[in-house]
Amino acid sequence: MPTFEDEAFAAFRRGETELVGRLSRAELVRAREAGDVPGQVGALCMLARVAVRGGDFARCRALATEALDLARGTGDRALRKSPVHILAGVARMAGDLQTARAGYLESIALRQELGLTEAVVWEQLNLGHLELRTGHPEKARELFRVVRTCAAEHDLGDLRAYAALAEAVLAETDGKPAEAARLLGHAETALRARGEVLDPDDAAEAAALRTRLIATLGQPGFDTHYAEP
Template identity: 80%
Template sequence: MPTFEEQAFAAFRRGETERVGRLSRAELTRAREAGDVAGQVDALCMLARVAVRGGDLTRGGTLAAEALDLARGAGDRALQKSPVHILAAIARMAGEFDAARAGYVESIALRHELGPAEAVVWEQLNLGHLELRTGHPEKARELFGVVWNYATEHDLGDLLAYAGLARAVLAETDGEPAGAARLLVQAEAALRTRGEVLDPDDAAEAAALRTRLVAKLGQAGFDAHYAAQEP
């Protein structure tokens, strides 16, 4: 039977945010009554994700920080991985780039130490977006290349979709708005095929990219490039 975290995260990826909230509140109550620190950390992290998707970064940060305090208090480095990741993502979304970079560096170190390897690559993807937003396109290109190669080699459909979005953002940065529109629709189509929606930080990247592409191509031009690639 899937664990709470597996069930909740899968539902979150499907966009079933209200269900995730219900599951997480029930799990948090259970874990507190049982003195289950790991269960509390998992539930708080999922509630933080729910808050962030709802646009409440402050609430999300408070919940993730509580989870991190519990994990550190328990002396369990594995439990620190999710809250550190979430706090880094919140900092990135809030434009607090120094804090985001420190968080991603810590998160990557934890994942290198504890695994799995795939988790390292996901965090490298996030760091790549941060590098691009802070004016380091070549660092971003290198990280996105690592992610794309890993996802292709291991046939990871979810990671490929997210890596496709990263390639779209990079193409727009390189002055190729038409190519960026093509890559964007392909990434979004891949997610629809999987029955998934973007995580909040990546959804913000996609929305910002779409806005920039419309400004460069015009609405009609963007729609034409987009429609030409729709499956």
């Protein structure tokens, strides 16, 4: 039987944000009544994800900080991983890149300590986007190479799609707008086939990239390259 977090996260990936909110509020009530601290941390983190998808960064930070404080109080370091990840992501979206970098590095170290290899790679993907935004394309290139290799070796369809988006952003940085449009098309088509939408921070990257590419290529040119196999 799927856990609350399995069900809520799957719904979040499908873009069913209202459902995630309902599930998370109900779980938070249950967990508080039961004195279930891990349950509270999980519910607060999902509510933080709902908030950031709605553009309410302040509420996201407040919820994730509450979750992190609860997690720290248990002494169970594994409970920290979601709040730390969410706080890094909302800092990135808000343009606080120094805080985001510190958060992603903490998150990577925590996941390495816990032996969560695939989770480490997802955070390396996020750090790669940050490296690009702060003017370090070669660092981003190496991080994205690690992500692409992991996705291929383990046949991770969702990670492949996110890796394609990362490569699209890198291609634009390298002065290859047509290639960037093609890779963006691959990423979004793959996610649609999975019935999923991008996470909020990656959705923001994709939207900004699309806007820049249309300005460079024109709408007809963008559409042509976006649809290339």
